[in-house]
Every structure is written in C-alpha cells, then in structure tokens.
Amino acid sequence: MVTKHPLPGSERTVEQGSKVVGQCDPAERIEVFVMLRRQRQAQFDALMSRIQAGDPNVKPLSRDELAKDYGAAPDDIAKVKAFAAAHGLTVVREDPAARSVLLSGTIAQFQGAFGVKLEHYQHRTAGEFRGRTGPVNVPDDLHGVVEAVLGLDNRPQARPHFRIRPPFRPAKAHQVSFTPPQLAALYQFPQGDGSGQCVGILELGGGYTRSDLDAYFASLGVASPTVKPVSVDQARNEPTGDPNGPDGEVTLDIEVVGAIAPGATIAVYFTPNSDAGFIDALSRAVHDTANKPSVISISWGAPESSWTSQSLQAFNSVLETAAALGVTVCAASGDSGSSDGVNGGDQVDFPASSPYVLACGGTSLTASGTSISREVVWNDGAQGGAGGGGVSRAFPVPAWQKGLSAALSSGGKTALGGRGVPDVAGDASPITGYTVLIGGEQTVIGGTSAVAPLWAALIARINAAKGEPAGFINPKLYKAPHVCNDITQGNNGSFAASEGWDACTGLGSPNGQKVAGAL
Template identity: 55%
Template sequence: MAKHTVSGSERHPVEGSKKIDAANPREEIEVRLKLRRRNDAAYQELVHRLEMGESVPTMSRKDFADRFGTDAADCKKVHEFAAAHGFKVVRELPQSHLMVLAGTVADFQKSFGVTLDIYDHPTLGKYRGRTGSIQLPDELSEIVTAVLGLDNRPQARPHIHTRPDATSTQHEQPRIAFSPLQLVPHYRFPEGDGRGQCIGIIELGGGYRETDLDAYFGLLGVPLPEVVPIGIGRATNQPDNDPQGADFEVALDVEICGAVAPGAKLAVYFAENTDAGFVEALNTAIHDVDNRPSVISISWGGPETEATKQFVARMNEALQMAALLGITVCISSGDSGSHDAGPRKPDGVDFPASSPFALACGGTRIQAHGDAEEREVVWNDGVKGGATGGGISSLFERPVWQNGLSASPTKGRAVALTHRGVPDVAGNASPASGYRVLLNGRVGVAGGTSAVAPLWAALIARINSLKGEPVGFITPRLYRHPDVCKDILHGNNGGFAGAKGWDACTGIGVPDGEKIAKHLGV
C-alpha cells in the first residue's frame, strides 16, 4: 500500500536530548487528526480579505460549522479506518476539523509509518519522540492534513517571571507591585466590568484552587467572577503544588482577568502541553457553543524554530477561524528578549504570538521615579530577570497593516520589515513592577508578558460589553490609529530598541483604554 507524507510533519529530537529506550508498544495514547474543511476556496477568500486588512462580517459558530466544517463523508472514512486498524474514535469535532483516535503505540507506528522512542532532556525531562515525517495510508491521504500527538514533547512554556519578594537593595532601582485594579486608571480603561462576556484562557498545565480565588478577590473587594474549568482529553484543573510551576501562570491569568473584568465569565481550558493539546485547546475555545468566549488569552508559546510546519499551520488556521468568528486572541510575545530560542541563538520570536492573526502582547516596566516620559520603558531586567519578546518573524511575511514599518536594532541602522514584526502592543510586564498574585494562600509578585495578554483580554471584554458586540480581529484597526496607544520610546530587549512609532519591543505602545474604546465604536 502506498504511503503519503504529511506535509510539514518532519520532526527531530530536541537539541540536547538522548534516546534512552523504545516507546512501550502496548501504551495507549491519543492522536489528533486534522481534517480538510468543506468549501475551502470560499474560506480562503475570506482569509485573504482579512490578510488585506478588510473588514469581514462576523460569522456565528453555527454558520461557520455549517459552511466550513468537516464533511460527514470524510468523518465516516476516518471511522472506517479506525475500525479497520484497531483504533477508537474518542472525540469527533467536525466544526474544528478534528478527530481524536485512541490506540496503542504499536498500532500507530504501523499505521502512520513512524518509530516512537523515549528521549530524555536535561530540562524537559522524558518525552515520546520521533524522527522524520509521518506517512498517511491511502484511505486518509486526501482527507487528513495533520497528525498531532504521536510526539508528546512539551510544545510551549509559560511566559511568567516571579520574584521572591518586593524589596530592593540600595544598588537596585526601587521595586514596586500592583494589583491589576491599580493599572485600570494607569491605562485609562473605560468604565465597566465585562458583564455579558466570556474570556477564554488557555492553560497547558497546572490548575487553580477555589480557596485561593475566594481569598484573592476578597482582598481586592471585587465580586468573585464565574470561573469554569474545562478539561480537554486527559487534562484537568489539577494544581501541581510547585510554587514555581504552571499553577503560578494559571493564578496570574485568572486573577488579572477576574480583577479587571469581574462581570465576565472566565472559561479556563486545560490541555496537555503538546502540539496536539495546544491545537485542540485553542480550537475548543473558539468553537465552544456553551461558553462562547469573545476574547481569548494565551500566555504560552515557544520559539518559531522549534515548531513543526504542520503545527504552525494548524495553529495559524485556528487563529484565522477566531478572526472570522469575531474573537480577539491576545497572546504574550515571550520573556527572552530578542533571543527567544536562547541567548546563544540568532534573534527569533515566539509562536503563536508571531501569527498575523494574533494580537501580540509585549512588555514594559513601570518605574516609580523619573520624568513623565521616562515613567514607562521597555521591559529588560537582564538575562535572569527577563525581557520582552520581540523581533521579526522567520515564518510569516509582513502583513499589509505593517507596510512601511521598520525595526530599530540596538546596533546598526533601522531595518525595513519584510516579515511580520512582533509585538503589536504592550503593557506592564517586569517583575520589578509586577502584579500581586495569591497562590497556595500566600501573596507573591509575578510579571512577564504572561500578565499582558490577560490584561489586554480583560480590556477587550470591557469594550465588548460596552459596545454590545465583539470587536473581533482588531489588530489591523489599531495600526491604522496607533495614537490610541501610548508610545514607549526608551529601552531595548537585547537586539532591538524602543523607537518612535512601532518598534520590535512594545509594538505601537501601551493602551489608552478610553481612546481604544472610542476608536472601536463605544
């Protein structure tokens, strides 16, 4: 039987990994198949209009599923394939073109032409990996566009930096800490609490405790928001009890969103930290007909260079779907400055923030002193303290709304953008001017661009509530009127410097919420 290579599926072991054993052939695993959509030509025409910066009428989730979901005949063929090869269909999601199969490692290796081994990495730990490309059998070759989950290496990292205390030595700039409510007037957020909206929050690990949320919002004097945990696959709301782990990320996301938009429902989607888990989590949030998020916050990502082409394509496709459904997706731009892949690697940016369909959120530091112009600068606290992610994508060409823009390297002349520039906007991110977070009954201070995505998401929820409808894919609209943000002129993230207008550190700047609301029709 002929085999057909899945485009973009080639994998290599993570640099520094060591193969230690073959994968257990009897282990039961789940694998996601991404299927082709119905009416692809019409879909691509709508996406092209978005790429040209045009306004496209928002579709309902039902209309999208009816028009562009997976054809029932294709789903039937996958069912037939599964039955013939010993797999079980455990989830079928035609609206997001996903089908999830469960089976043994041995059966998946045989059916998809791969060899699965166990690798060990100094920081990632043990993971199941593969080398080379995935092969499709004849009966799936025209239907399946991606196969995700054979490899379960961690796909993303949380963009959070914690600090042990809020003190400073005589040699450091003074450290300060904020509750999210203190940044509402700082960024001139419009009045409102996000009532009637839902904010989707993607988490690839960790969990929260109701007792922490009760205590945190009680301390703020803010009504406890409705928080709904949604487990995807085998992932659940499961705190890991590691004070430096994913729990801190979950707490930061939920507490910022809930403090700034307490009237909004918070739907928290928990998924495994794999390419398959990330793709399914985002698709689940986008097509959730029960909670219906109008804005999504993502504080996870990884270097563009570490993602397979099929993963990038499927995540970017999900962000396109969000734009067509009128959902704003705010994504943190990373905490490693201009060197997202590591200090000894070339300049690089974080994905999925680098997708043109994201609102990529960079970071600043609010200073407790200095003249008015110097009070907020590019976040860069050094190698250990973190710095805002930003730079030029190697995967995506320059979107039309970034035509004519240049990046300002810290050394050398300005470089005209030929590819997507990151980030789009910014907000307070430095742990030295961080956010008070309550976790395990204790108050700590955290920062990172992880804080900026939920801050912008909560702002959008307020605006959606006031407007009475979602503002949707706002990135091109913000670039047309950059004066709705305050320009950040000073500082650098390593390879790039702050500059007048858009820059590869803080984008077009930090929000002036009232101006943004007015510009978006409130």
C-alpha cells in the same frame, strides 16, 4: 499495495540534548488528534484577506455558519473513520466544525497506521517523553485530506511566560508593584466589568485554588468572578502547590482578568503540555458553544523553530478560525528578549507570531499618583528577563504591517521581512509587576504572561459596553496608532524602541478609552 505519503511538515528530528532511553510499550493506549482540510478553502481565504485588510463590511461568521460552510467535509471524516477501523483504532470524538477526529488505540496500532516508530526519549530540561523521528505517513485516500496528525509524540511544547520577582534586596528600594485595577486606571481603561462576556484562558498544566481567588478578589474589594475549569484531553485543574511552577501562570492569568473584568465568566481550558494538547485546547475554546468566549488569552508559547511546520500551520489555522468568528486572541510575546531564549540568533515566540493574534509585549512602568510618569521597554538584563519581539521567519508581513520597519539596537532600521512582533505592550517587569495571591502568599509577578490577560480584560470591557465582539482588532489598531502610549526608550536585545511601531513594544501600551473609541 497501499502507497504511503509523508505528511508535509510532520518531520521530527532528534532534539539537541535528547537521547533514546527505551522502547514504548506496544500495548500502551494513547490518543491522537487528526486535523482535516477545510471545505471551500479558496472562499475562506478570500474572506480572511478581507478580514486582514480590515474591511468594515465583513461581519463575523456564526459558529453554525462556520461549521456548515467551512468545516470538514462529511466524506473526509468518513475516510478517516474507515482508515481508523482498518487499523483497529477507536474514534473517541469527531468535530466537523473544528475539522478534527480524535482517535484512540495502542502504540502498536498507531505505529502501523502512520508508519512511525515511537520511542522514549530523555532530555536534560524537558524530562522524559514519547518521541519519533522522520515523517508521519498517510495512505493514498488520506493524502491531501489530512493536514496534521498530532499526539503520536508528547514532548513538552510550550513554556509559561511569567517571572516571579526575585527576593527583595535593599538596593532595589525603588521596587513597586501594582494591582490589576491600579494598572487598568493608569492605562485609562473604560468603565465596566465585562458582564455578559466570557474570557477563555489556555493553561498547559498546574491549577488554581478557589481559596486563593476568593481571598485575592476580597482583598481588592472586587466581586469574585465565575471561573469554570474545562478539561481537555484528560487534563484538569490540578494545583501542584508550587507557585514557581505552572500554578503561578494559571493563578496570575485568572487574577488579572478577574480583577479587571469581574462580571465576565472565565473559562479555563486545562490541557497537556504537548503540541496536540495546546492545539486541541485552542480548538475547544474557539468552538465552545456552551461558554462562547469572545476573547481568549494565551500566556504560553515557544520559539518558532521548536514547532514542526504541521503543528505551526494547524495551530495557525485554528487562530484563523477564531478571527473569522470574531474572537480576539491575545498572546504573550515571551520573556527572553529578542533571542526568545534560543542560542545564536533572534527568534520570535509562537503563537504570538501568528498574524491572527494580538501579540502582547512588555514594558517597565513608573507611576506618580494616578498617572504614568515613565514607561520603557522591559529589559531587566539576562537573568531578569526582557520582552520578546522581532520578526517572524514563518509568516509573511500582514496587510496592516506593510511598510513598517524595525529599529535596531545597533542603530538604523530594517524593513520587515516577516510578521513583526509584538503588536502592543503593557507593564511586564517583575520589578514593577503585579501583586497577586498564589498558594496563600502575596507574590509579585511580571512577564508578558500578565500582559495578554490585561489586554483580554480590556477587550472584555469593550465588548460588554458595545454589546458585540470587537473581533480581530489588529487592522483597526494599526490604522489608529495614537490609541497606544508610544514607548520610545529601551531595547530587548537586538531591537530598539522607536517612535511608532517597534519590535519591542509594538504600537505601545494601551490608552483604554482611546482603544475603545478606535474599536
């Protein structure tokens, strides 16, 4: 008699606004991503607490060291393979370093293997997806070995964080926009082009056209960077032709990084928009021994409450690996203010809320000539968007945020009861946004989606000049808050800007040369 154990944190409920519309075809083939425990977890935790404390004596692990010391144990992989064979499932790939095994099989085989029932659901905004309720179950010999089973359901997990400027109206005559090199100059980025570095960008849909990129970089007088699309889980560079859709996100990310760090290789990891796809793409980028990104930019995310706890922890564990390898991860904090678009109460966006990420919030910037004349929290009202920020309910306060408090719009301050978001900020209002080229049309885009690649490009320049990766930079930035332009005006809903760190713009927007000095 095999005892089945519910996998902690794998429970799914019927999402509000969803209903079952039919059964899944038992013969349909799908792929499922199994994540295993880490070898020598206690030793790894000790290493991570030193990294979180900003210990200058900790050197990043090489990808080889990580694989050997902190990958999945060969015995654990053998157990998963034996389990797969017993249920007629095929092992598509195994990656001990990434602690992952990708399995392929029919819906019927996976339902039997993991004790789940998969059905088709319809949701008013997410469309149709494969879903389940209740937990995923594993047998005795995988109990405690398997940390996450992802891909049984494929509901859309994340949304892009960009906003196209609304059509020009004469009353908005003060609307201005900036090219990424203009912003790099305003933010006093150090000289350089990022050569020798690779910037990884994660995309959950859409694509780019080479003609847009070439025309855009030519218009800026910048050399066209090398852009390499990387296919993850059958997704690929597939432009939809709709600049308002994910193409807008993909093109924005590449054009911001490429305009500021044209000497860097840009590896774009295309993946399906599901928790499994998102986590697998991050894992592939972090463990990519061919491209070896030293910095990764993520402009997609979702409120913490929309993730299962197994997905959140699995994703965070890959971000932890990135920090151990000295890979900086920049993530957009969201474009819907302190609520993150959730009705009733405040939420922060994940992965920006991970303590292993540089969370990038939004400002609205006014310049006169070559200097910034005014910079406030990005908040263009309910329809216009506002920078995401607040306090995590999923992650405790990291060492480098101890003792901080968040200023409230209603007055007063509240001590942080969890990880505070964001860490830093940059221009994000579509009214003062970024001039980009999408679908052959010049377009102005804002959103914290633009801030993550802006910071990623800054770090690529710093890494290139230094000849080694800056790595996990949060402890260093919090020890030297003067390297950011402190934003003290505005609010994002529940939280207000204040002197020092705040839950709208973090430490502030970059003074690139000072950031380089601190790192």
